[in-house]
Amino acid sequence: MANDGLERFEAALGAISKITSEDRELVGARCPKCGASDFAKISDLFAEAAGRLDEQPGSAGSVREGGMTDALIVEKFRPPERKSAAGLVLAVAVPLSAVCFYLYRRFGDLVGQSAIAAAAVVTVIVLLTTLRRRSDQYYERRRRWNSLFMCRRCGQLVAS
Numbered sequence: 613m614a615n616d617g618l619e620r621f622e623a624a625l626g627a628i629s630k631i632t633s634e635d636r637e638l639v640g641a642r643c644p645k646c647g648a649s650d651f652a653k654i655s656d657l658f659a660e661a662a663g664r665l666d667e668q669p670g671s672a673g674s675v676r677e678g679g680m681t682d683a684l685i686v687e688k689f690r691p692p693e694r695k696s697a698a699g700l701v702l703a704v705a706v707p708l709s710a711v712c713f714y715l716y717r718r719f720g721d722l723v724g725q726s727a728i729a730a731a732a733v734v735t736v737i738v739l740l741t742t743l744r745r746r747s748d749q750y751y752e753r754r755r756r757w758n759s760l761f762m763c764r765r766c767g768q769l770v771a772s
């Protein structure tokens with residue numbers, strides 16, 4: 613019984629080191645589809661395919677790991693990108709300035725200026741919360757991308 617507890621403790625430690633380690637490997641894992649145990653990291657596959665395409669664009673159609681071409685690997689395993697928040701800020705700022713303009717014309721300087729100040733505050737809040745949320749989403753997508761592997765034989769994707 614004591615052994616059982618120790619084993620569980622070690623299993624937990626193993627799970628944690630697996631999660632925290634940056635350079636993950638799939639040790640002893642088997643492909644759920646074909647049973648092979650030879651995996652390639654998605655991020656490595658992408659970097660290698662992108663490098664080959666860069667050096668010899670003519671090789672785009674050659675079939676590589678898992679029956680995929682370099683062009684397909686680059687297309688499918690592209691790392692997640694940060695999205696710009698500019699579009700969203702414009703979508704908030706433009707209607708707000710129209711409202712400010714209307715209030716300014718209708719009620720004069722004081723109301724107009726207060727409205728502009730309020731609109732600026734709202735825009736900044738939207739910008740900050742959006743950046744924060746997108747940053748969290750970006751790191752989450754990045755983490756998932758970093759933990760993906762592909763079976764070299766059949767192309768099955770596996771998450772570590």
Ligand SMILES: [Zn+2]
Nearest residue numbers: 643646763766
């Ligand atoms: Zn496989």
